[in-house]
Amino acid sequence: MEGLASFRPVPSFTSRPRSSILGKALNPRRGNSLSLPSSSSSNVRAQQMESKDDEPEPNEGNTPRNILEEIIWHKDTQVAQLKERQPLYSLKKALDNAPPVRDFIGALRAANSRTGLPGLIAEVKKASPSRGVLRENFDPVEIAQAYEKGGAACLSVLADEKFFQGSYDNMMAIRDAGVKCPLLCKEFIIEAWQIYYARSKGADAILLIAAVLPDLDIKYMTKICKMLGMATLVEVHDEREMDRVLGIEEVEFIGINNRNLETFEVDISNTKKLLEGKRGEEIRKRDIVVVGESGLFTPDDIAYVQEAGVKAVLVGESIVKQSDPEKGVAGLFGKDISLKSV
Numbered sequence: 001m002e003g004l005a006s007f008r009p010v011p012s013f014t015s016r017p018r019s020s021i022l023g024k025a026l027n028p029r030r031g032n033s034l035s036l037p038s039s040s041s042s043n044v045r046a047q048q049m050e051s052k053d054d055e056p057e058p059n060e061g062n063t064p065r066n067i068l069e070e071i072i073w074h075k076d077t078q079v080a081q082l083k084e085r086q087p088l089y090s091l092k093k094a095l096d097n098a099p100p101v102r103d104f105i106g107a108l109r110a111a112n113s114r115t116g117l118p119g120l121i122a123e124v125k126k127a128s129p130s131r132g133v134l135r136e137n138f139d140p141v142e143i144a145q146a147y148e149k150g151g152a153a154c155l156s157v158l159a160d161e162k163f164f165q166g167s168y169d170n171m172m173a174i175r176d177a178g179v180k181c182p183l184l185c186k187e188f189i190i191e192a193w194q195i196y197y198a199r200s201k202g203a204d205a206i207l208l209i210a211a212v213l214p215d216l217d218i219k220y221m222t223k224i225c226k227m228l229g230m231a232t233l234v235e236v237h238d239e240r241e242m243d244r245v246l247g248i249e250e251v252e253f254i255g256i257n258n259r260n261l262e263t264f265e266v267d268i269s270n271t272k273k274l275l276e277g278k279r280g281e282e283i284r285k286r287d288i289v290v291v292g293e294s295g296l297f298t299p300d301d302i303a304y305v306q307e308a309g310v311k312a313v314l315v316g317e318s319i320v321k322q323s324d325p326e327k328g329v330a331g332l333f334g335k336d337i338s339l340k341s342v
């Protein structure tokens with residue numbers, strides 16, 4: 001597989017990566033369906049759904065097989081357009097004006113030792129493909145400030161517009177409003193260009209999804225983040241992905257998503273399963289910070305994933321839905337974890 005790593009050195013990166021998910025079946029750049037517009041892909045899907053046959057339709061590689069593929073497909077087209085407007089060389093210049101990077105992992109560790117509970121990455125999330133709109137009156141800055149007051153160590157800000165109704169403007173507005181929590185840019189990253197873009201918009205950390213990227217890309221992108229002073233949260237969902245990611249020595253920050261991004265099923269015992277036995281041992285030995293992600297609603301849920309070995313949690317729905325997200329944080333942990341509580 002031709003990965004990003006083959007395009008090193010970093011500064012001259014211009015080529016497009018081939019992410020594993022694109023390569024699997026539906027790279028829109030390959031085969032007969034170059035840059036298929038989403039409208040036509042949904043037409044194809046609609047036709048397939050009308051089929052009376054229960055057998056899965058043979059996928060010609062011209063329609064996404066699940067939501068994650070659909071998102072990645074769309075992202076691919078979107079990034080190509082953005083890159084044209086702002087090529088890497090000009091993006092790199094813009095980095096000089098970006099706000100200084102904050103220590104994302106350090107903030108989580110500090111919160112963990114301060115409270116004795118997992119550090120909270122509170123997510124500024126308006127909507128998701130699985131849950132629809134979570135909050136109608138959505139003021140990202142107000143929510144971010146409430147999370148911070150409530151004791152969140154870090155924030156995650158959705159940047160994807162089409163599927164999550166997020167934006168980079170939200171991230172910048174939160175930074176400009178004086179919020180001190182380090183920011184994770186919640187985006188579907190398929191190209192190194194996006195990392196520079198996220199940094200230029202004030203991100204302190206990015207997410208890499210193991211289901212989307214081959215190992216070489218994860219390794220290469222992690223190195224770029226390090227060079228930029230950012231943290232890289234590498235997200236896994238199953239044992240196979242965890243083992244792949246543990247095989248990459250640069251990785252020091254892992255998220256276990258309890259939600260399957262292909263089916264949307266959520267099961268918080270996934271965090272426990274992936275931290276059992278040898279995997280957990282290695283994680284402790286390497287002092288990797290693990291984040292329990294998705295589907296966490298109650299103090300019992302937090303205690304359960306903490307017991308499993310996480311030092312941090314990533315929470316969106318349960319706190320963003322509260323009329324007062326600051327109180328939502330206290331409710332989630334079963335106690336006041338704000339700075340004023342100690």
Ligand SMILES: O=P(O)(O)OC[C@@H](O)[C@@H](O)c1c[nH]c2ccccc12
Binds near residue numbers: 123125235318
């Ligand atoms: O709203 P929840 O269930 O608390 O989940 C938050 C976060 O884990 C989830 O938004 C998430 C985790 N990994 C992702 C990758 C892409 C988009 C979203 C996500």
